Amino acid sequence: MNAVFDITILEGTATAGTGAYMTQIDYSVGGELATSGIASEIDAEALYEKCMVLAHNLWWSWQPEVTNLFRDIDPIRWRQLDHNPIALLREFTPDRLAIRASEMVLHSRVNYAYRRLHEYLESSNTWAQTNAGVLGSKPVAYFSAEFGLHESLPVYSGGLGVLSGDHVKSASGLGVPLVGIGLYYSHGYFKQALSGDGYQKEEYFETKVEDLPLEAALLPDGTPLVVGIDTRNGRLLAKVWRVQVGRVRLFLLDCNVEGNRPEDRELTSRLYGGDERTRIRQELVLGVGGVRALRALGITPGAYHLNEGHSAFAPLEVIRERMFDDGMSFDDACREVSQATIFTTHTPVPAGHDRFSGALIEEHLGPLRDLLGISHDHLMSIGRVQTSDPNEPFCMTVIGLKLSRTANAVSQLHGHISRRMWRSLWPQREENNIPIGHITNGVHIESWLAGQMQQLYDRHFPANWKTHMGEPDVWQFIHSVDPGELWETHNALKNLLLSFVRRRVSRQCRRRGESDEIIEAARSVLSPNVLTIGFGRRFATYKRANLIFSNLDRIAGLINNPDRPVQLIFAGKAHPKDEPGKRFIQEIANLRHDSRFAGKVAFIEDYDINVCRHLIQGVDVWLNNPRRPLEASGTSGQKTVLNGGLNCSILDGWWAEAYDGSNGFAIGKGTSHSEDRITDTRDSDYLYETLEQSVIPTFYDRDRDGLPRSWIKMMMNSISTLAWRFSSHRMVMDYTRVAYVPASGGLSCEIKVR
Numbered sequence: 001m002n003a004v005f006d007i008t009i010l011e012g013t014a015t016a017g018t019g020a021y022m023t024q025i026d027y028s029v030g031g032e033l034a035t036s037g038i039a040s041e042i043d044a045e046a047l048y049e050k051c052m053v054l055a056h057n058l059w060w061s062w063q064p065e066v067t068n069l070f071r072d073i074d075p076i077r078w079r080q081l082d083h084n085p086i087a088l089l090r091e092f093t094p095d096r097l098a099i100r101a102s103e104m105v106l107h108s109r110v111n112y113a114y115r116r117l118h119e120y121l122e123s124s125n126t127w128a129q130t131n132a133g134v135l136g137s138k139p140v141a142y143f144s145a146e147f148g149l150h151e152s153l154p155v156y157s158g159g160l161g162v163l164s165g166d167h168v169k170s171a172s173g174l175g176v177p178l179v180g181i182g183l184y185y186s187h188g189y190f191k192q193a194l195s196g197d198g199y200q201k202e203e204y205f206e207t208k209v210e211d212l213p214l215e216a217a218l219l220p221d222g223t224p225l226v227v228g229i230d231t232r233n234g235r236l237l238a239k240v241w242r243v244q245v246g247r248v249r250l251f252l253l254d255c256n257v258e259g260n261r262p263e264d265r266e267l268t269s270r271l272y273g274g275d276e277r278t279r280i281r282q283e284l285v286l287g288v289g290g291v292r293a294l295r296a297l298g299i300t301p302g303a304y305h306l307n308e309g310h311s312a313f314a315p316l317e318v319i320r321e322r323m324f325d326d327g328m329s330f331d332d333a334c335r336e337v338s339q340a341t342i343f344t345t346h347t348p349v350p351a352g353h354d355r356f357s358g359a360l361i362e363e364h365l366g367p368l369r370d371l372l373g374i375s376h377d378h379l380m381s382i383g384r385v386q387t388s389d390p391n392e393p394f395c396m397t398v399i400g401l402k403l404s405r406t407a408n409a410v411s412q413l414h415g416h417i418s419r420r421m422w423r424s425l426w427p428q429r430e431e432n433n434i435p436i437g438h439i440t441n442g443v444h445i446e447s448w449l450a451g452q453m454q455q456l457y458d459r460h461f462p463a464n465w466k467t468h469m470g471e472p473d474v475w476q477f478i479h480s481v482d483p484g485e486l487w488e489t490h491n492a493l494k495n496l497l498l499s500f501v502r503r504r505v506s507r508q509c510r511r512r513g514e515s516d517e518i519i520e521a522a523r524s525v526l527s528p529n530v531l532t533i534g535f536g537r538r539f540a541t542y543k544r545a546n547l548i549f550s551n552l553d554r555i556a557g558l559i560n561n562p563d564r565p566v567q568l569i570f571a572g573k574a575h576p577k578d579e580p581g582k583r584f585i586q587e588i589a590n591l592r593h594d595s596r597f598a599g600k601v602a603f604i605e606d607y608d609i610n611v612c613r614h615l616i617q618g619v620d621v622w623l624n625n626p627r628r629p630l631e632a633s634g635t636s637g638q639k640t641v642l643n644g645g646l647n648c649s650i651l652d653g654w655w656a657e658a659y660d661g662s663n664g665f666a667i668g669k670g671t672s673h674s675e676d677r678i679t680d681t682r683d684s685d686y687l688y689e690t691l692e693q694s695v696i697p698t699f700y701d702r703d704r705d706g707l708p709r710s711w712i713k714m715m716m717n718s719i720s721t722l723a724w725r726f727s728s729h730r731m732v733m734d735y736t737r738v739a740y741v742p743a744s745g746g747l748s749c750e751i752k753v754r
């Protein structure tokens with residue numbers, strides 16, 4: 001039997017955003033039913049209110065039952081509205097919602113979800129209760145320039161944001177007391193559309209605050225909080241939004257306030273937009289404004305976690321607080337504050353480390369510096385490697401490293417690279433004694449695991465597996481799953497991915513005004529029986545999205561092999577200023593005009609959390625071929641693991657420590673040449689070899705039942721060895737033990753190399 005599944009049997013079990021859900025239900029409401037009298041007015045109000053409460057806590061986004069509940073209210077609008085429950089509910093009156101709920105028998109599901117949310121919020125039986133008691137009422141303040149929680153809250157661009165979102169969700173799940181601090185970007189990052197010739201166009205849309213789960217943060221007297229930050233050039237104001245993420249509060253600062261100059265009202269409108277001056281002003285608001293917001297709200301953090309250098313001005317404001325509150329000297333306050341600060345560096349790519357001129361620093365930090373009582377040169381020296389080199393700019397990573405007790409990279413290999421990269425900050429130390437450890441990134445399992453896969457785990461894992469997701473034991477039960485059942489579940493998910501791709505690709509053709517024939521052809525791209533390789537991530541050039549096309553004849557041969565064909569799905573945005581990245585996109589998108597690739601290589605526009613979720617849940621293989629060692633960690637491959645997809649990756653970032661020979665595929669031997677051109681040629685050869693000699697033969701090696709036994713064994717090995725280890729639960733437990741607890745005054749302990 002060759003596993004082909006009719007997707008209709010899956011209807012109703014599709015998870016959020018699998019999108020392939022096709023409703024047969026006539027969702028028009030009103031008419032006769034409106035007079036049926038099922039819903040009394042009071043019930044209607046109460047039901048509406050409960051749905052709104054659910055929609056205002058992002059907890060819903062990692063509960064498949066609650067997501068399905070929202071979808072069932074109106075499956076078509078749900079998809080059109082980017083899976084945004086508040087926008088959806090706002091299209092209903094309480095009465096219309098009550099009627100719809102009666103038709104779909106949603107009342108008990110709403111009540112049940114509502115009860116579960118409150119049980120979750122009130123439960124004190126958490127991992128942190130027993131393991132991080134010392135944090136007590138003093139939460140960790142977690143600063144990040146982006147938070148990727150869900151596609152409907154577009155305040156993220158890529159991996160860093162999704163990591164912050166997953167961090168916050170796991171802190172909630174584990175009960176770690178933590179508050180997030182970020183910025184509210186009313187236009188988010190851009191939406192990507194390709195023109196007829198495959199070139200990326202960026203479009204910015206204003207998100208309506210009323211459609212988002214944002215509440216104005218209020219002062220104790222009930223007035224909305226506005227924080228002010230002085231610069232040499234006038235005052236910057238920011239209001240503060242509160243987002244509830246399970247048990248965790250996230251505060252987002254927003255400069256669109258009356259009282260700001262018109263150009264400053266736009267300051268936080270775009271993520272990673274604008275020039276250096278915009279950048280330093282955003283970072284001033286995030287770091288200094290963020291600390292002020294916490295204080296105004298009466299929150300006294302026990303530890304400060306700076307996720308990447310963007311927020312590294314924060315400790316300066318905390319130092320000022322100590323000096324004013326406790327009469328400390330600058331030096332003493334500095335020492336004290338760094339004891340409570342944790343800094344995480346995220347990239348070995350030089351452009352990823354913000355550097356600012358002395359003039360920009362003076363303009364923006366001058367007034368704070370006056371309060372700190374230090375000279376301009378002194379302040380600059382804190383952001384420099386060579387403290388007295390007047391030509392060296394102020395680097396956010398350098399101040400982050402200097403003002404933190406614990407600094408870490410995000411994978412074992414990235415730890416080595418970071419120690420080498422920053423060794424000149426500690427000239428008297430040997431490289432392996434540079435105080436930068438590592439905590440490898442992980443992903444929030446419940447957010448990335450497909451509903452069907454979760455049901456499979458529910459059937460075969462111990463009942464309490466979800467409270468032990470970050471530990472190895474429960475995952476061993478994957479080996480007792482029937483191989484056919486695992487394979488069927490995977491293929492069902494693959495079918496959902498293929499219908500998603502077809503829908504998106506035909507929509508793209510329609511938007512570009514292409515012919516009916518082309519649109520029709522787009523509805524049947526890709527095939528369910530073919531080995532499907534996915535690649536989705538930012539189109540930063542070091543990620544080499546086009547590596548697999550280095551030799552067009554060779555890849556065309558693999559794709560068109562009649563016995564063992566291959567198909568490819570790509571998605572990703574290039575930064576608006578990254579011309580080479582845009583050319584990579586163009587090159588790949590235009591392959592659809594080449595008959596060897598048409599219908600077999602698809603490019604999905606506007607990569608976001610939703611597109612990523614579809615891809616990583618349905619591919620057979622997730623391809624990752626960065627130029628080593630530039631991928632600090634990478635997390636998308638970790639999401640694939642959870643759903644049974646196999647990684648095929650360069651031994652870089654997380655994969656360098658994850659690959660064990662039996663849980664996926666390695667490209668090359670973990671080496672690179674000092675000349676990029678040579679590295680790229682070698683790596684493309686390795687890539688083809690891995691595909692030709694390992695990936696393709698293993699996938700097509702079937703037994704009498706049509707099952708690829710060795711492949712399924714590899715899927716099981718991948719799940720059992722990797723799922724827990726590269727989960728954000730494990731990651732947040734590590735941060736808690738080695739960083740948060742010691743910083744809050746618990747026992748100190750060194751960051752150990754995992």
Ligand SMILES: *Cc1c(COP(=O)(O)O)cnc(C)c1O
Pocket residue numbers: 157158159160162536537538607608609612613633634635636637
């Ligand atoms: C997970 C994720 C990423 C990170 O992918 P990498 O492999 O780390 O580059 C980027 N963007 C989105 C939308 C994601 O969900």
